[in-house]
Amino acid sequence: HALAGAVDVLRAQCGALRATLAKTGYSPRDIAGASDLCWYGKSLNDADCHQVAGLIRSGALSHLETLRLSINQISDQGVQEIASALSSRQLPNLSRLWLSNNKIGDAGMASLSRACAALPRLRALYLHNNAVSAAGMRAFAAAVSGGGGGGLLVFSQLETLWLHTDQAKA
Numbered sequence: 001h002a003l004a005g006a007v008d009v010l011r012a013q014c015g016a017l018r019a020t021l022a023k024t025g026y027s028p029r030d031i032a033g034a035s036d037l038c039w040y041g042k043s044l045n046d047a048d049c050h051q052v053a054g055l056i057r058s059g060a061l062s063h064l065e066t067l068r069l070s071i072n073q074i075s076d077q078g079v080q081e082i083a084s085a086l087s088s089r090q091l092p093n094l095s096r097l098w099l100s101n102n103k104i105g106d107a108g109m110a111s112l113s114r115a116c117a118a119l120p121r122l123r124a125l126y127l128h129n130n131a132v133s134a135a136g137m138r139a140f141a142a143a144v145s146g147g148g149g150g151g152l153l154v155f156s157q158l159e160t161l162w163l164h165t166d167q168a169k170a
Helices: 002-024 046-058 076-086 106-118 134-144
Strands: 036-038 066-068 096-098 124-126 160-162
Touching: 002 046, 046 076, 076 106, 106 134
Parallel strands: 036 066, 066 096, 096 124, 124 160
Antiparallel strands: none
16 A cells, blocks of 8 residues: 555656646756756746755756746745755756746745855846845845855855845835
8 A cells, every 4th residue: 555655646746747847838858957947927836846846856957057937926935945955956057046026025035045055156146026025135135145154155156136126115
């Protein structure tokens, strides 16, 4: 019975991954060895982020230089999944990360600020137009500027950082 249960779990996981890839318009062949995944406006949600995180952790995206996840339905839960996967150091070449125009709040921003330490080649980070409060922005700034313990080294290669949001007033 345990083997049958394991097979059912694997089928469900494969089905969920296929559903996520169908939303993006990409096939497994398209992502193998890809350097740029442009998944703007694909209606990706937190469950899809779980699948993307699994791909990152597996090493299947190790050649990735640019990951574009802007204009989706990603909230704190989804970006926390992505941040956890980024911390696995399976994206050694990632230089551009787009997460703008989603639903990311303070908790997601905190997770992402910690995960950036695992991205030594990060040159551009786009986080604008999310649901981050002014306090969340200040916490992010503190974390990456040394207030979180050597944050300046985290972004030693960073050239572009977009953080503005209508939510972050005061």
